[in-house]
Amino acid sequence: MLNAVEISNLTVKYPDVTALDDVSFAIKQGDFLGIIGPNGAGKSTLFDSMLGLNTNYTGTIKFFDEDITKSKTYHKEIGYVPQKPEFENNFPATVSEVVRMGLRKKSDDNKVDEILQQLWIHELRNRRIGELSGGQLQRVFIAKALVNDPKILILDEPSTGVDQQSIDLFFSILKELNSKQGITIIWSSHDLDAVNKLANHVACLNRTLFFHGKSETFFSDDKLVKQYSEASMQEHMHHH
């Protein structure tokens, strides 16, 4: 099967630190990859590079066999959900206006309603964006990411600061997107249990790639889990 994403020898150096060191891995179409690693492990740098926000790297990043530095259209295949949806709190925009911002073709107006319904936020469509709860906002931003029917959905630790009920709903939405619609999901998370439940592949990142493989392999090996669980990796960082 075609690789949805292929990252080869990705290295990102900042003046005082190497954020990513020779990271290589591939994600097959339809995979659900959980990326775990402590704060400062380079997850955001990895995402920034994949999304074209950071172009200061060596190595190659390919989406569907196309180098992103040579492609002008690869954005179309990607939906991105940021860690914290940042915007001015009094920004005058309704939920459906925000989702519509993600829409590339004007003619797809029905698509907005469809996606709002799919994510259980249709009744919020005329609410102002600043009035929503964390969980509702998260679904709005997923809707915005999905409105162009992307083949890949990238989520940057999106369950931070959201109540449990919203998290459960969010997980079931992700699962459905992946299993029913075949969307490739790349999701960075602090929550090992959730990654175990949802992802079929795991990547452990701490500036270098410690592990990449099937999640059964990872989670059935207690030593691996212990070694790469957040706490021990955090410690690992302190030692260096």
Added chain:
Amino acid sequence: MSFEILTYAFMHRALIAGTAIAILCSVMGLFLVLRRYSLFGDALAHSSFGGIALGLFAGIYPLWTAYGVSIISALLITKIKEKYNISGDASIAVLLSSGIAVGLVIISFSGGFSLDIFSFLFGSILLVSVDDTVAIVALTGVILMIILLLYRQILYSTFNERQAKVSGVPVDKINYLIIILAGVTVVTAVQLVGVLLISALFVIPNVTAIMYGRGFKQTMFISMAIAVSSVIAGILISYVFDITPAGTIVLFAIGVLAVTMGIKSAGLLSKN
């Protein structure tokens, strides 16, 4: 008050040009306010003062030189801000004072203030010619058309630059476009309220509208309505009482803002 004033041709021109400028400023202003560029219009207006003085001194139609100077200084200040990492408010202060300084030096070369300079400082909507009115309406049409065509990209990059970039919006180009359009808008609007009161037209109707509007389009239309009614009321009231139109327009808009704040404090507007 009699309706006689509505029969004068100069009043027709003032109302038509004023309405166009009000719509233009409220639309451009909404993007500027939400981008935290509220004082940018003010800075551009002051720099255009330098351009006006230059035009009057060189015997060129002053609005043309004002357009040139305003656009160039807008682009320049954006570049300087990026390159030297100067904060937004400080760069605006630099732009604002350089425009006035250049203007003052040129004026002193040409032997002091003339009536023309005063009309640009304080606005002269009742004196707009037929040609000016046509130019104002045409420019308004062109700028609104550009905004309409690029509406999603402009809105998205105003909402969140990072996400807009990820979605493939050419955010840097859009930012420059906004700045150029703001420069053109400011010089066009100088004829209505003058250099000194320009930011009022950009900011006040929008600050008010943001309190009422739920969505972006709704806010934009509310802002237009406030701006247009302030301009029309300001022109008519000022004529009847023989006071300055620019000041009256701005005071009317401030009045609407004050009433809105009152309504909001009384809890009659939904929180946001």
